[in-house]
Amino acid sequence: MFNLKTKDVLSVNQIDNTQQAYPKKQINPVQSRDGKLKIIVLGGLEEVGRNMTVLEYEDDIIIIDMGLQFSEEDMPGIDYIIPNISYLKGKEKNIRGVIITHGHYDHIGAIPHLIPRLGNPIIFGTPLTLGIIKKRQEDFKENELNIKTITSESVLQLGCFKIEFFKVSHNIPDCVGVIVHTPQGIVVHTGDFKFDLSPIGSSPTDMAKIASLSNKKVLALLADSTNAESPGHQISEKNIFETLEQILKQAPGRIIVGTFASLLGRIQQIIWLAEKLNRKVLIEGYSMKANVEIAQQLGYLKIKKGTLINIKEFEKLSDDKIIVFCTGAQGEGRAVLMRIANKEHKKIEIKKGDTVIFSSSVVPGNERMVQRLKDAFYKQGAEVVHCQMMDVHAGGHAKQEDLKLLITLINPKYFIPIEGNHSFLRIHAKIAEIAGIDPKNIFVADNGQIIEFFNEQGKLTHKKVPTDYVMVDGLGVGDVSNVVLRDRKVMAEDGMLVIISTIDSKTGKLIGNPDIISRGFVYMKENKELIEQIRSKAKKILKDNDPRSKAFDNYLKDKIRNDLGQFVYSKTQRRPMILPVLIEV
8 A cells, every 4th residue: 555644745625825935045036137047948849758847047946847758669678768967967056946747757757866866856746746756756765755745826935936836637637837937027837738628537727827827928938739730629538538438338348448557537537437337447557556546545536435346356257347447558568458468467368359448649659569559459359449540538738729729828928839849849839920929939949958038038049958868777877878779779670699719828829610699680590501601701700810919809809890790791681789709718
């Protein structure tokens, strides 16, 4: 059982919404206008994920979000990528706080790695967000986090920055946008958001509070661009609920739903429908179980007693009484849905009559893996439903017409699209221009590019801070270089050949024939002729050079790599990694 400490994360009706003060020095944001305000996005301007934004004014710094980016197909062995914080090195004492907009990993996932390196500043978040952060922290051996609870009504004073919040709809409850009063003007950061007037399991976006900002002369708006390519309005969760009800009523057997572990609104929908249709719900996947438990404790999920079952109860029920919730709708290798598809799950195996619902959009880059997953389920006799067929998923991000509405409501002087690939930002910039923003006041920046404001005038500078990938590999952080990644890609694509040669230490002559080991290149028993050709070529190289000094070792290894590499490519049109090993006896 995961127990939240009330001193760290309070229940919703225990929170004191009065102003919380954490000032380093008392500065009136309106009176002090002598310094420059810098906005630096360390991640999220060239990718979906790794979201982290820094606001800096003289000696005061606040950070908004601290997320991870999931690894790409050409990054073998990499778990995920986090922001580079080298710009903040030596400025740790200036960080007044870290504000987290919501509990998705692309906004919280880097916290365990980065917070200790930043001097353990206070993390501010809503109850559910902090609950998920605290649960994730249990997987790491770092110091306990310094966390403080806020709601959409809270007001903070962090150095010279006065912070307010507004509710936003997303696809996880308890999300907020951020209003930052700075000495140069008001900066608004939306976080992830959409406009949904009929949300399920969460509150609607606070349109009134957003609209009130138009009278306050907002200096700059930083807005979510993830769905900027999609025309129209985002569909409501109410529509999804009605579609899911239709599917669940018609399904003859077991229903298996794959979605994100943090998509708690969708989980609530399915649970309500299960209770209505007299089905029981099995939740499979560690992260999903943890999120459901946290949300239940904090009152964000309403579940009747007896609705959730364990695996033993699951085995005793008839097929038409079962719904299974799974992680892995993106085709992740070891997630539950993939293990079911590969017949590796200990208790669940697909059979005819099952209905598999993919209730999530496909993250760019995962299309092939998701398609293979669908094909596997079809082959095993299941019916498959996904969002291209029916409305079984509403994205958590505003589409073009909603983005236009947001910009019109706030009417900022400057507009900065964030959170998306470069093409998303460019499209969002065009939307802002249509909404009436002066094109000269729209800044499409790169990660790390410094945006400066002085005397209420903004400038996209040519100055950049480091934002190169910091890759997390197992328990290592930042110790996988581009060279290592390149070597892994070579081995993954073309395999490896090891050439082991024994050398007489006195004469420098080759003893016997070189041994050949092939891994991921060719199956040696079926390619004996090629292996013997490689062995003869290696033997000739070693005999012709006949080194008597260790000074020749590196030269000889390079020659084996180069000459054998060319020979192997001429025979196979492949370039395996060649590893020469010289043993002196």
